[in-house]
Each structure stands twice: as structure tokens, then as C-alpha cells.
Amino acid sequence: MSDEDRRDSLADQAAAWVPPWERPRPPATEPDNADVASDITAPSPATDDLAAHPPVQEPEPAALPGDLDRSNPDRDESDRDESDRTESDRGEPDPGEPVVGESSEAAGVPRRQAAGRRRVTAAPEPAPELSDTELRGALEAILLVVDEPVSELVLAQVLEQPAERVGPMLDEIAAGYTAAGHGFELRRAAGGWRLYTRPEYATYVERFVLDGQSVRLTQAALETLAVVAYKQPVTRSRISAIRGVNCDGVIRTLVTRGLVEECGTETDSGAFLYKTTTLFLEKLGLNTVDELPPLAPFLPDDVEELADATR
Structure with missing residues (x-):
């Protein structure tokens, strides 16, 4: 066979070659061992043509950074650490750190630790309410040492009791002194309350206080x-x-x-x-x-x- 006939035959074979995925499937009958062996060992004209003229392979597109994990799930741990560091450098929040506007519990901060950062001041406890006997005794003790009339508001603030209780109690004390006939009385004067000696005993008080000295105004x-x-x-x-x-x-x-x-x-x-x-x-x-x-x-x-x- 001449070289021209050989080239023509190869061209015809290449034109008549059909890819394997387009070839019709063979019947489901099992071939003999001899036929199988002949198919394996005997080279086909299409195979010879592919060996003589291999197909040109197109270059694969470059893999993106996000495709590395999908294409190669078994990549080195060092590469993963490097990508993690890159994500942290972009300013993404650390899951362990609380985000601005996030509650301390949602951020993982214990309640006790978060409460320790705030200064909590307990409200002062209200003063216990005095009984009528205790209130009466406290008022009498204060009125014995005052050197000028004291108002009901001041007495209520000192005793930490409502002024609505102090006023009626003072009236009750004054009425009790008068009914008992004491030598002194509780009297309202100059906008307040103070103990005074009774007018009928003024002569004896003057003798004791003045002792013969005259303090009268001209x-x-x-x-x-x-x-x-x-x-x-x-x-x-x-x-x-x-x-x-x-x-x-x-x-x-x-x-x-x-x-x-x-x-x-x-x-x-x-x-x-x-x-x-x-x-x-x-x-x-x-x-x-x-x-x-x-x-x-x-x-x-x-x-x-x-x-x-x-x-």
C-alpha cells in the first residue's frame, strides 16, 4: 500500500470514528472469553488514529479561593489556619467577645460577672413605725432639752415619722398635762412647741430665777x-x-x-x-x-x- 492510500484510509477511519459515549450499547448477552480477549488485545483503527493524533485538551479555569475547600477537602491544617487568620484580619467579630448593643448573657458573659461591673446601690430601708407609747416618750424627751420652740416638721424629721402622727400626738400630750394638773404645760408658741411653766406658779419661778435681780425693761x-x-x-x-x-x-x-x-x-x-x-x-x-x-x-x-x- 502506498503512502497516499494509507493517508486516505486513516482519514476515512477518523471521519467514521464515533466516540464511546455515542456508540450503541451491545446486547446484554455475555460474550465468550475468546471474543473478550480478542476485543482487548486487538487494536482498533480508531485507537490507532487517537494514538497518532491525540485530542487537544483545553486548560482548566483557575480555582477560586472559595473553591479550594470544596475541591480539596483534605487540605493541610496550616492552610486552614492561614485562611482563618485572614478572616479575622478583615475585622469580623470574635464569637467570644460581646458585640455592642448585645446583652451580657447573649454574649456569653456570666450574669454574676456582668452585675459586678455595675455599681448597685440598695435603697435605704424605711424606718420602723413607732408605737404610740414610744412616740410619746420620744417627743417628751426632745421637748425637755430644746431651748426654743420646735416645729412639728422638725420633730417628724428627727423621729423619721410622718407629720400626720406628730401633730395629734402633741395635742394629746398637751391635753394630758393640763388634765393631770402639772406645774408645766406644753404650748404652741412662735410657730413651734415648747414646755412652759404654768402662770399660777410664776411667782415661785421668779424667786428662783431672779434671786432679787430686776430684769425689767425701762x-x-x-x-x-x-x-x-x-x-x-x-x-x-x-x-x-x-x-x-x-x-x-x-x-x-x-x-x-x-x-x-x-x-x-x-x-x-x-x-x-x-x-x-x-x-x-x-x-x-x-x-x-x-x-x-x-x-x-x-x-x-x-x-x-x-x-x-x-x-
Whole structure:
């Protein structure tokens, strides 16, 4: 056979070659061993053609980083550690660290540890309520040591009891002293409560306290004190105009005794204003200055004539 005939035969064989997956399946009959062996050993023309002209293989696409795990599940552990480190470098949150806005329990932080970070202040426990006997004794003990009238609000704050209980209890104590005929009484004065000796025993108290010493105010001091009590707040010039004499020395005496005190200045003239003190109300047994007796019954009948004469 010439070379041309051989090339023609090979070309015909290549054109007539059918891939194995497109070939019809052979019948289900079992071939003889001899036929099988002949099929294995005998080379086919198509095989010879493939050996002479192998098919060209296309290059496979490059594998992506995510396909490495799927294509090679048995990759080295070091490669996995490297990829894990790469993911952590991208700023992904660590499952062990709490995320902002996440509760401490959801983040895996124990409740006791999370509570220890917060400063918890327990609410103060309310004071136990005193019985009527205890409240009565506590009020009497405080009133024995006070040096000025004390209000119901202050007593309630000291005893940590509601003011609604303190007021009625003080009234009950005062009524009990009066009914028992004690030499002292509980009396409301100057906006508060204080123990006082009874007027019927004043003579004996004066003998013990004064011991022959006279502490009475002069007539000028009494007149000045009366002007301040009924005209307060009032200036020195106004007091002097009412009395008709200079009263600077008398004012200083009343301030020293604690019966009169300064209470600001007058807007127009800038002169000091004076008013009576709590001691003044206490000495007279008054609660407020509104309880002062009216002056009309004590004025003379010819007060208008006296006023015209002074003019």
C-alpha cells in the first residue's frame, strides 16, 4: 500500500470514528472469553488514529479561593489556619467577645460577672413605725432639752415619722398635762412647741430665777418695743418720729436682749429696718404677731386733739 492510500484510509477511519459515549450499547448477552480477549488485545483503527493524533485538551479555569475547600477537602491544617487568620484580619467579630448593643448573657458573659461591673446601690430601708407609747416618750424627751420652740416638721424629721402622727400626738400630750394638773404645760408658741411653766406658779419661778435681780425693761424700751411690734418692719427715724425722741440707744438695747433684729433696708432711703424676733413671741406666749391685742381700746379719747396739738 502506498503512502497516499494509507493517508486516505486513516482519514476515512477518523471521519467514521464515533466516540464511546455515542456508540450503541451491545446486547446484554455475555460474550465468550475468546471474543473478550480478542476485543482487548486487538487494536482498533480508531485507537490507532487517537494514538497518532491525540485530542487537544483545553486548560482548566483557575480555582477560586472559595473553591479550594470544596475541591480539596483534605487540605493541610496550616492552610486552614492561614485562611482563618485572614478572616479575622478583615475585622469580623470574635464569637467570644460581646458585640455592642448585645446583652451580657447573649454574649456569653456570666450574669454574676456582668452585675459586678455595675455599681448597685440598695435603697435605704424605711424606718420602723413607732408605737404610740414610744412616740410619746420620744417627743417628751426632745421637748425637755430644746431651748426654743420646735416645729412639728422638725420633730417628724428627727423621729423619721410622718407629720400626720406628730401633730395629734402633741395635742394629746398637751391635753394630758393640763388634765393631770402639772406645774408645766406644753404650748404652741412662735410657730413651734415648747414646755412652759404654768402662770399660777410664776411667782415661785421668779424667786428662783431672779434671786432679787430686776430684769425689767425701762418705760422707753417698752414703748420702743411696742412701736416696732405694731409697725414692723420700721426704721429708726420712723420710731423716733412716733415717740418724739431719739431712740438709737434703746434700739441697741433691744437688739442686745434679742427682742428686735434687723430685717433688710428701706428701698428709698437705704435705712435699716427692724422687726421683732422669735424670742419676743416666746416671751409673750404668742404664735404670730397677728395675735397681738388691738391698740384701739388703749388709745385715749382725745387722741385727735393730741395729734392736732403736736402739729
